Amino acid sequence: MSDTTQPRRSTRQQAAVANQLAQLPDFVSAQELHAQLRDEGESVGLATVYRALQAMTAEGQIDMLRTEDGEAIYRACSTTHHHHLVCRECGRAVEVEGPAVERWAEQVSAEHGFTDAHHVIEIVGTCADCRTV
C-alpha cells in the first residue's frame, strides 16, 4: 500500500507549523499560516510551510480541502468532524454536522471495497441576508 511514512526529522519549523495549526479552530491557507507565524516571530520560510503541510496531509495528520476558488486550506483533524454550508454571495460559513451522511459515506466505501476512506462535503447556497438584497 506504499506506506510512504519514512520518519521525518523533527525541526523547529515543522513543530511551529503543527502547533499553529493545533491552535486554530478552522481551516487556514498556507499563505495565512505563513503570515501568522511571521507575525508571532516564529518565522518559517513559505516553501517550508508548504512542505510541512504537504507532509502532514500525506501522513493523514491534517485535513486539506479546496476553497471555491481553488486555494488549498488545512485544518488539524483533531477538531470535531464537520462540514460547511457556505454563502456564495458573502462567503459566510455555517458549520454543520450530519451523522447520516457520515454513515452513508462509510457504507458506500465499504460496499465497493474501499478502505481508509475520507470525504469532502461542501454545500454552497445563498444565505437569507443575501437573498433579500
Add this chain to the structure above:
Amino acid sequence: MSDTTQPRRSTRQQAAVANQLAQLPDFVSAQELHAQLRDEGESVGLATVYRALQAMTAEGQIDMLRTEDGEAIYRACSTTHHHHLVCRECGRAVEVEGPAVERWAEQVSAEHGFTDAHHVIEIVGTCADCRTV
C-alpha cells in the same frame, strides 16, 4: 436574490463550448476544452473559454468541481446527479448515489435559511485492488 441572469448574446464561441461539453461524458478542464476546440478547427480564444465556462456555471447550466491539485473541471449537468468514490492510488472512480445525502443537504440548507443550494461530495479511499498490492 441578485439573479444576475441578464441574457447573454449568443455567439459562435459560446455555442462551440456548450456543444463540446455536451459531447463529453466526463469532466474536462478549461485548458483541455480549449485544446480540443482548437484541434477540431472550431478555434476559440482561451480567455473566452474561461468566460463561457464561468457564465454557464453561474447560470447553473454546467457543474464545476476541483481536482485534487486545484484545477477547475467542468461537465454538462444533464447526466443523472451522482457523486464519486475515487481511489487515491489508481484514480479509479465509482459513481454513487445517495438519496439520504441529497435530502440531508437540502434540509440543512433550508434550516439555515439558505436557498438555491448546490453541493459537492467526493469520497476518497483505497480500492480493493490497490490495497492488496
Add this chain to the structure above:
DNA sequence: GGCCTAATGAGAATGATTGTCAAAATAGGC
C-alpha cells in the same frame, strides 16, 4: 566534535486563471 544526509529558505520558475483594451460581432430599430 564530526560526518552524512535531510531540511530549510530565498528567489526563480511554473501554470492556471483573470485583467486589459482595441477590434469584431450581435441585437434591434430603421
Add this chain to the structure above:
DNA sequence: GCCTATTTTGACAATCATTCTCATTAGGCC
C-alpha cells in the same frame, strides 16, 4: 440590408498560489 449602441472576443500581460533549485543549515548518530 444598413447603422448604431453595446457586448463579446482574443492576444497578451498580469496575478497569484504553488513548486522547483540549489547553496546553506541543522538533525541524528557515532
